[in-house]
Every structure is written in C-alpha cells, then in structure tokens.
Amino acid sequence: MSPWIESEVIVMGAGIVGASAALALARRGHSVTLLERGFCGAQSSGVNYGGVRRQGRSLAQLPLSQRAHQIWGELPALIGIDGEYLRSGHLKLARSEADFVALQGYEAASRDHGLDLQLLDRAALRARYPWVGEIAVGASYCADDGHANPRLVSPAFARAARQQGARVIEQAGDSRVEHDGQRFILHTQSGLRLRAPWLLNCAGAWAADLAAQFGEPVPMESGHPAMLVTEPLPWVMNASTGVEGGGIYARQVARGNCVLGGGRGFALDAQRARPGQSAVLAILRNAVELYPFLAGTQAIRTWSGTEGYLPDHEPVIGASTTQPGLLHGFGFAGAGFQIGPAVGEALAELVCDGASRQPIEAFSIRRFQVRHDLASNH
Amino acid sequence: MALFKRLAEHQRPVLDFTLDGEPACGLLGDTLLTAILTSGAHLRGSDFSAEPRAGFCLMGACQDCWVRLGDGRRVRACATALETGQQVLREPGRRP
Amino acid sequence: MSAVVIVGAGPAGIRAAQTLVEHGVHPVLIDEASQGGGQIYRRQPANFTRPARQLYGFEARKASALHQTLDALAGQIDYRPGTLVWNAEHGALDTLRDGHAAHLPYQRLIIATGATDRVLPVPGWTLPGVYTLGAAQIALKHQGCAIGERVLFCGSGPLLYLVAYQYAKAGAKVLGVLDSAPFSAQCRALPELLEQPATLGKGLYYRAWLSAHGVPVHQGATLERIEGGQQVQRAVWRKGDQLHDTECDALAFAHALRSETQLADLLGCAFEWSTLNRAWLPRRDQAGRSSEHDVYLAGDGAGIMGADAAEMAGERAALALLQDLGQTVDPQRCRTLEKRLTRIGRFREGLEAAFPFPEHWAEQAPDDLVVCRCEEISVGELRAVVGEGHWEINRAKAHCRVGMGRCQGRMCGAAAAEIIAHCSGKALHEVGRLRAQAPIKPLPFGVEHDA
Numbered sequence: 001m002s003p004w005i006e007s008e009v010i011v012m013g014a015g016i017v018g019a020s021a022a023l024a025l026a027r028r029g030h031s032v033t034l035l036e037r038g039f040c041g042a043q044s045s046g047v048n049y050g051g052v053r054r055q056g057r058s059l060a061q062l063p064l065s066q067r068a069h070q071i072w073g074e075l076p077a078l079i080g081i082d083g084e085y086l087r088s089g090h091l092k093l094a095r096s097e098a099d100f101v102a103l104q105g106y107e108a109a110s111r112d113h114g115l116d117l118q119l120l121d122r123a124a125l126r127a128r129y130p131w132v133g134e135i136a137v138g139a140s141y142c143a144d145d146g147h148a149n150p151r152l153v154s155p156a157f158a159r160a161a162r163q164q165g166a167r168v169i170e171q172a173g174d175s176r177v178e179h180d181g182q183r184f185i186l187h188t189q190s191g192l193r194l195r196a197p198w199l200l201n202c203a204g205a206w207a208a209d210l211a212a213q214f215g216e217p218v219p220m221e222s223g224h225p226a227m228l229v230t231e232p233l234p235w236v237m238n239a240s241t242g243v244e245g246g247g248i249y250a251r252q253v254a255r256g257n258c259v260l261g262g263g264r265g266f267a268l269d270a271q272r273a274r275p276g277q278s279a280v281l282a283i284l285r286n287a288v289e290l291y292p293f294l295a296g297t298q299a300i301r302t303w304s305g306t307e308g309y310l311p312d313h314e315p316v317i318g319a320s321t322t323q324p325g326l327l328h329g330f331g332f333a334g335a336g337f338q339i340g341p342a343v344g345e346a347l348a349e350l351v352c353d354g355a356s357r358q359p360i361e362a363f364s365i366r367r368f369q370v371r372h373d374l375a376s377n378h
Numbered sequence: 379m380a381l382f383k384r385l386a387e388h389q390r391p392v393l394d395f396t397l398d399g400e401p402a403c404g405l406l407g408d409t410l411l412t413a414i415l416t417s418g419a420h421l422r423g424s425d426f427s428a429e430p431r432a433g434f435c436l437m438g439a440c441q442d443c444w445v446r447l448g449d450g451r452r453v454r455a456c457a458t459a460l461e462t463g464q465q466v467l468r469e470p471g472r473r474p
Numbered sequence: 475m476s477a478v479v480i481v482g483a484g485p486a487g488i489r490a491a492q493t494l495v496e497h498g499v500h501p502v503l504i505d506e507a508s509q510g511g512g513q514i515y516r517r518q519p520a521n522f523t524r525p526a527r528q529l530y531g532f533e534a535r536k537a538s539a540l541h542q543t544l545d546a547l548a549g550q551i552d553y554r555p556g557t558l559v560w561n562a563e564h565g566a567l568d569t570l571r572d573g574h575a576a577h578l579p580y581q582r583l584i585i586a587t588g589a590t591d592r593v594l595p596v597p598g599w600t601l602p603g604v605y606t607l608g609a610a611q612i613a614l615k616h617q618g619c620a621i622g623e624r625v626l627f628c629g630s631g632p633l634l635y636l637v638a639y640q641y642a643k644a645g646a647k648v649l650g651v652l653d654s655a656p657f658s659a660q661c662r663a664l665p666e667l668l669e670q671p672a673t674l675g676k677g678l679y680y681r682a683w684l685s686a687h688g689v690p691v692h693q694g695a696t697l698e699r700i701e702g703g704q705q706v707q708r709a710v711w712r713k714g715d716q717l718h719d720t721e722c723d724a725l726a727f728a729h730a731l732r733s734e735t736q737l738a739d740l741l742g743c744a745f746e747w748s749t750l751n752r753a754w755l756p757r758r759d760q761a762g763r764s765s766e767h768d769v770y771l772a773g774d775g776a777g778i779m780g781a782d783a784a785e786m787a788g789e790r791a792a793l794a795l796l797q798d799l800g801q802t803v804d805p806q807r808c809r810t811l812e813k814r815l816t817r818i819g820r821f822r823e824g825l826e827a828a829f830p831f832p833e834h835w836a837e838q839a840p841d842d843l844v845v846c847r848c849e850e851i852s853v854g855e856l857r858a859v860v861g862e863g864h865w866e867i868n869r870a871k872a873h874c875r876v877g878m879g880r881c882q883g884r885m886c887g888a889a890a891a892e893i894i895a896h897c898s899g900k901a902l903h904e905v906g907r908l909r910a911q912a913p914i915k916p917l918p919f920g921v922e923h924d925a
Contacts, residue, residue: 407519432602441880
C-alpha cells in the first residue's frame with residue numbers, strides 16, 4: 001500500500017476553480033492537495049471559448065464576477081503569465097429591436113455593479129465597429145471585458161499552486177471517496193491514498209456524482225459547446241463579441257485566428273466530446289452575416305468540451321448541507337472561466353475564515369435539496 | 379525568377395492569367411502551383427514571419443500553397459487547375 | 475439502405491471497389507484528387523502525352539492496369555472525384571465538393587486514405603525550393619516539371635533512389651543523393667529484402683544507374699541545413715566528421731512515409747503502437763477489419779506497406795466486408811492474399827533495417843529549428859514546454875501550438891513526437907498521438923449544404 005498523503009484540504013479537479021482554490025489556500029499557508037483525474041486544465045477550463053466577460057451574467061453572479069475581474073487584472077503576478085489576456089472590450093449584439101430592449105434592460109438592472117456598459121444604437125455601432133454585419137441593430141459594450149487563452153491560463157493556475165506549495169497530482173484516474181467521521185479518505189485509481197478534513201468538490205461536469213454520494217443529488221446535465229478556429233487573418237476584431245439571446249460568439253486573438261462558438265456538439269464518451277457536423281456547418285453558414293469579413297476564410301480546427309449545466313444555469317458554490325468539511329464549486333453552465341478564480345478564492349475563504357467576502361448564498365446546493373424535499377412531501 | 383523547370387509536355391496551349399495583377403502565362407494542364415512557380419519563386423508569405431513559401435508536399439496535405447482567386451475564393455495551388463483569365467493573388471503573410 | 479463507401483482511390487481503394495463490384499456490391503468511391511490512381515499512380519492531365527512507361531517506369535504495367543480497372547468500373551460505382559471527407563460521426567461521412575457540403579451515411583466503410591512523406595525538419599526546410607520526395611515525384615509525374623534546375627535528394631527510404639533516378643532519366647540535373655542510412659545497414663537487411671527479389675532488384679538498379687550516370691551517391695550522409703535568402707541556394711551536409719557544401723536551387727527530402735489516420739481516429743477506431751512504423755496506427759486484423767464493426771482499413775493509410783500490398787489489402791478488406799455482409803467469398807483467395815501480405819511485411823521489415831530511422835535526429839535538432847511550419851513553432855519552444863512537464867503530445871500542443879495549424883500536424887507530428895520523447899526521456903509510444911480534430915482539412919465559411 002502506498003503511504004497516506006495527508007493534507008488539510010483535498011481539492012478534486014484541477015480546472016480553473018479547483019486550481020484557483022488550491023492556489024489561494026497554499027498562499028495562505030494551508031497544506032493542500034490538488035487532485036486531477038487527467039491533466040490540469042485539460043477539460044472545459046482549458047478548452048472553453050476563452051471569453052473573460054462580466055456582461056450578461058446574472059445579477060447574483062456580479063459581485064463574484066467583479067472580484068474575478070480584479071484577479072484577472074493581476075494575472076501575471078498571480079500565475080506568472082499573461083495568458084494572452086486582453087481587455088479588448090465585449091460587444092453584445094442585438095439582432096432585433098426586442099433584443100436591443102433586452103440589452104437596455106440589463107444595462108439598467110446591472111448599473112450598480114460597475115460594469116460601465118455603453119449602449120450603442122445602429123449608427124454608433126456602425127461607426128465604431130464597421131466590421132459587424134448589417135444584421136446587428138445595436139449593441140451593449142463593456143469596455144473592460146475581454147478574452148484570454150484558456151489552454152494557457154487554466155494550467156498556469158495549477159502550476160502556480162504547486163509553486164506556492166500545493167501538492168499537485170495528475171493522472172490520478174477516478175477516486176473512491178469516503179468519510180470516516182473525521183476525515184475524507186480517498187483512494188485513487190492510480191493507487192494513491194489521501195486523507196484530509198476538508199474536501200473541495202471542483203470536479204466540473206463530473207461533480208454531481210460526488211454531491212449525490214453525500215446525499216445532495218443535483219439535476220446537472222452535460223453540455224458540449226461547439227467551437228472552431230479560423231486560419232490566421234488580418235487584424236479586424238477590436239472587441240470580443242456575443243449575441244443577445246444566444247447565437248454565434250466570436251473573438252480574434254493576437255496571432256490573427258478568430259475563435260467562434262455556437263450550438264451544441266455531442267459526447268464521444270464519458271470524458272470526450274465533439275462539436276458535431278451540424279453545429280460546425282451552422283457556424284460556417286451563419287457567422288458571415290454577423291461577421292462578413294469571414295467570407296471565404298477557412299476554419300482549420302473544431303473542438304468541444306464537457307460543461308455542467310444545472311436547470312437554472314447558475315452554479316453550485318458553497319458548503320455542503322449534509323457533510324461538514326465538504327464544499328462545492330461546480331456547474332458553471334459554460335461560463336466558469338471568467339468567474340472561476342473568484343470562486344476558487346471564495347472556497348478558500350470558506351475554509352480559512354468560515355465565510356466568503358462576496359455573497360454566495362444564491363448558489364447554495366440547498367436550492368435543489370428544497371425541491372427534493374417538497375417533492376417527497378407530496 | 380522561376381523555381382520549377384519544365385522537362386516535358388512543352389507542346390500545350392498557352393493560358394494567360396494574372397499574378398498579383400501582372401500578366402502571366404502557363405500551359406493548359408498546369409496546376410496553379412506549376413503556373414506560378416515556372417514564372418515566380420513563391421506562392422504566399424508565412425503567417426507569422428511573412429517568409430516566402432512555395433508549397434511543400436504537392437498532394438494537398440501540408441496546406442502551404444493556399445492562394446486567393448479574383449472571385450474571393452481561396453484554393454490550394456497544388457490541387458487547382460489553371461484556367462484562362464484567372465486572377466491569382468499571393469497573400470503576403472504577416473509579421474506580428 | 476445506405477451505401478458501402480470507400481474513401482481513397484489509390485491502389486487499395488480501386489482494388490476494393492473492383493472486388494465489391496465483382497460480388498454485386500456497388501460502392502461509393504470518394505477521391506480527394508480529380509483523377510483516380512492515388513499518389514503513387516497519379517495520372518497526368520488529359521492533354522499530356524507521355525506514355526505510361528515514361529511516367530511509371532517498371533511500374534507502368536501495374537499503373538495502367540489500375541487505371542483501366544477504375545475506368546472499367548464507371549457506371550458500376552458512384553465515383554466522386556474532387557471530394558474531401560472532412561468529418562465522420564455516427565455512421566456517416568461529411569464531405570465537401572466544389573464548396574458544397576454533404577452528409578453521406580454508410581452501411582460499411584473502407585478507409586484507404588494513403589500516406590504522406592515522413593519529414594524530419596532541418597534548418598531552412600521552409601525555403602522555397604525545398605520539397606518532400608513525394609512532391610518532387612508528383613511535380614515530374616503529374617506536371618512534367620522538375621522542382622528546380624539543380625536538385626539534391628536527401629533523407630532515406632526506397633523513394634529516395636527512385637525519385638533521383640526518375641529525375642535524372644527525365645533530364646534534370648541531379649546533383650547527388652544523400653542517404654542517411656549507412657551501407658552496412660543495407661547489407662545487414664539483405665536476408666529480409668530477398669523476400670521480394672524483384673523489388674530489391676529495382677532498388678539496386680536505380681542506385682547502379684545513378685552511379686553509372688555520374689550522379690554521386692553518398693551513404694551515411696546527413697543533411698545538416700539548407701541555406702538561402704528567398705529560395706534554396708546551398709545544402710550543408712555531413713558525412714562522418716566532414717562537413718560538405720552543395721550549391722543547389724532545389725532539394726527534396728523525407729524519411730519514408732507516414733499513414734493518414736485522421737478519418738479512422740474520428741470514427742473511433744482503436745489504435746495500437748507500431749514499432750516498425752514508429753507510429754500509433756488503427757488496429758486491424760489480417761483481413762483489414764478495424765475495431766469498429768462497420769469500418770475496414772486497407773493500404774498505406776493503415777501502416778506503410780507499399781503499393782503492391784495496398785492492392786492486395788484493398789481486395790482482402792473488400793472480401794472481409796462481403797463476408798461480414800453474409801456473402802460467400804473464395805476462402806482460398808483470402809488465404810493467398812494474406813500469405814502474400816505476410817511476405818511483403820517481412821520485406822517491409824528489411825526495408826526498415828536497410829533505411830533505419832535516424833535515431834539521433836531529435837538530439838541534434840537545434841533549438842532555433844522551426845518544427846511546425848504552419849504555426850512557426852521552434853524546437854526550442856517545444857522543448858521549453860516539455861521541460862515544464864508536458865510530455866503528452868496533445869498537452870504539448872495545447873501549450874505551444876505545435877501541430878495546431880492548418881495541416882493539423884501532418885508535417886510536424888512525427889518530428890514533434892521524437893523531440894518530446896527525447897526531451898522527456900519517455901519512450902516514443904508513451905508520448906501518445908495527436909488526436910484528430912475535424913475538419914480533416916480546412917473548411918470554408920459560407921459553405922452551402924444540403925439540410
């Protein structure tokens with residue numbers, strides 16, 4: 001038998017949430033083990049679209065998202081690389097007057113949170129962003145939102161955690177988790193044994209199994225966003241973009257490639273996903289009306305990932321209601337990249353201080369438990 | 379300066395086209411790659427250093443021979459037949 | 475009922491189509507090229523006049539027979555030239571032809587996607603005038619052109635001598651042949667090579683012909699770098715401790731071939747390590763059955779065996795497919811084909827011994843050498859990422875973009891794996907393989923498609 005690996009905290013899942021939590025804990029001097037089934041930041045944290053965006057999030061997420069915005073601003077000091085993070089500005093496009101009204105409504109509702117949104121009517125949009133297609137009738141612009149390279153950023157959080165003293169274990173395979181009344185006991189498929197009084201469930205789209213094991217089932221479903229990248233193109237897009245009501249989102253990286261997403265792919269197996277031909281063809285057909293400069297250019301690569309979605313498209317963040325020492329941070333509905341570093345920090349604060357600086361009550365796993373209780377009372 | 383040298387099949391009809399706006403000619407049966415490289419020495423500039431490239435595999439695998447046609451289409455020069463009157467543009471590539 | 479589909483119209487694909495038709499099954503034959511024959515028996519444009527003998531040399535009879543077979547199948551198969559398979563999922567192929575996308579469900583599928591040159595980059599390899607050996611051959615065969623006025627041929631493998639010979643015969647100025655394999659290796663390999671005396675004879679003939687016609691052939695000679703400003707001007711090469719210079723304006727090089735396996739990967743075929751090919755290849759049984767019940771593999775796309783083997787493997791895979799459909803096939807013919815393929819397999823091992831992989835390439839590759847010509851990633855950048863602990867090739871790709879560009883790692887994947895293995899101290903097979911990602915080749919925006 002391998003010797004016990006003892007720590008105060010075990011973080012399951014080295015995506016951006018788990019790695020950020022491990023980094024924050026290590027910085028505060030706690031012994032922490034970051035346990036990853038495969039490779040750090042190789043699942044949806046590493047293969048997501050790369051939007052670093054506050055605009056459009058639910059109002060409940062904005063305090064955490066604003067905290068994350070500060071963290072992103074200090075990225076090189078925190079993780080040692082800039083991760084190609086660029087505050088390019090983010091344009092949310094409206095394709096109809098009704099959509100533009102919705103953007104106006106969001107601007108009014110979110111005003112106290114400091115996003116500094118600017119509403120652009122058709123003329124202002126044309127004047128400032130002539131590369132946007134005629135189909136857009138207006139937009140909401142957030143100057144300090146932007147994008148980054150998830151392939152680099154997410155693994156760098158894990159690397160920084162290791163440099164701060166966290167124990168990082170990759171390729172652990174699946175783990176069996178038990179609690180002996182005092183500590184969590186984990187046996188990994190790779191043959192390791194770990195013990196800790198705290199366990200952070202940051203296992204992304206696979207986190208629901210662990211929650212269920214401790215009596216907190218959640219109706220999480222996996223989704224597989226379809227994404228593709230073009231060949232390098234002349235510099236055009238001086239803002240990252242999305243579309244009100246959903247549709248094709250796009251950004252251009254410094255090397256010239258445009259990254260686009262939209263529609264859903266499918267799961268190849270439990271851990272791998274593909275974008276699927278129908279979503280890819282839909283992007284190739286429909287993107288040109290939003291981004292006419294793409295006509296005639298080539299998509300050179302497509303991909304997908306596995307994201308966890310809860311019915312209300314809000315994450316689960318906070319303490320377990322059934323198992324002391326267990327904290328959850330998962331279910332980001334394809335929008336965890338920007339907010340992830342603040343969620344990791346909040347989880348670390350729960351361990352260290354018993355409370356997080358930003359409000360997280362809206363994300364308690366209790367919201368699903370209540371429904372189950374009601375259901376069982378009938 | 380030409381890169382390729384014709385060794386056989388000289389007796390073919392001449393086809394006129396334009397290369398970067400300048401008059402050029404090839405022979406019926408030429409690929410765009412052959413037509414360009416028998417009169418010039420590159421097909422495109424590389425994406426990240428604007429260095430000249432002239433294709434590499436000639437079988438559609440390396441993707442290093444893309445050129446632009448007058449109608450906006452982009453094609454692999456090694457796998458596209460030359461046609462009379464084609465306007466072929468060589469993209470200069472970029473140096474970030 | 476959906477069709478039986480063959481992807482690739484080279485020796486394997488055409489023989490597979492013929493065999494199916496002979497048994498009353500009329501397949502769809504998809505060909506990325508505009509004319510069937512594959513790379514080895516690539517046809518010249520219709521208005522060219524050189525006879526087959528001049529184009530294909532000793533192989534003229536085989537080439538003509540294959541072309542005639544395909545021509546005779548017209549009307550009995552659904553031949554689709556100029557068609558790219560860019561994706562596959564859930565029992566269907568996604569194709570692109572003349573800017574038009576289509577969805578093609580299949581009942582059974584034979585993958586015969588062939589091979590491209592295996593490239594081990596040297597400084598200067600992106601200069602105009604530098605081509606693969608296969609490219610040099612296509613320029614001559616398909617276009618009647620040499621890749622330059624004064625050409626040097628380098629690397630290793632049977633194609634090296636063949637292309638040099640074809641160039642010299644066609645009247646090109648061949649400055650020399652630099653074979654990285656030492657003569658001693660070829661002597662040691664003789665017993666296996668004698669399994670295919672005719673093939674061996676041709677190889678010896680090419681070399682003897684070159685020497686007799688004053689073309690210098692250097693064995694144990696390694697290309698060090700290629701120099702030039704806007705195009706090739708000079709090759710610097712090493713033999714023993716001596717460095718040599720050769721002024722040239724074109725150079726072709728490669729170290730044997732590598733299989734095109736993307737389609738098999740997208741279809742979920744299981745892969746296994748092939749020491750002989752130094753590559754992960756889709757697993758197949760002796761008949762060509764993959765791990766997927768409806769997918770069959772034939773030809774160089776499933777492991778490099780050459781054109782003769784590809785014809786046999788195409789026929790054998792088609793017979794397996796027919797058997798699996800419940801048809802009666804000639805068991806004797808199946809056994810004969812398998813026996814012949816086994817014999818060629820032994821010859822193939824001899825070739826690998828005669829033209830051994832240059833084991834020191836990764837160690838000697840300088841840091842400033844561009845390994846990925848699409849993304850322009852240097853060996854040093856790749857080594858830095860490996861140094862940070864990323865020894866799995868897809869993770870290395872994620873961190874430094876090697877293999878991430880337009881060609882999807884076709885040109886650099888083998889070299890990148892060698893660098894990663896050497897740098898991390900892992901065995902080559904542990905480094906893994908680049909996962910295929912659609913599109914298999916670039917796909918344009920604004921593509922039209924049938925709903």
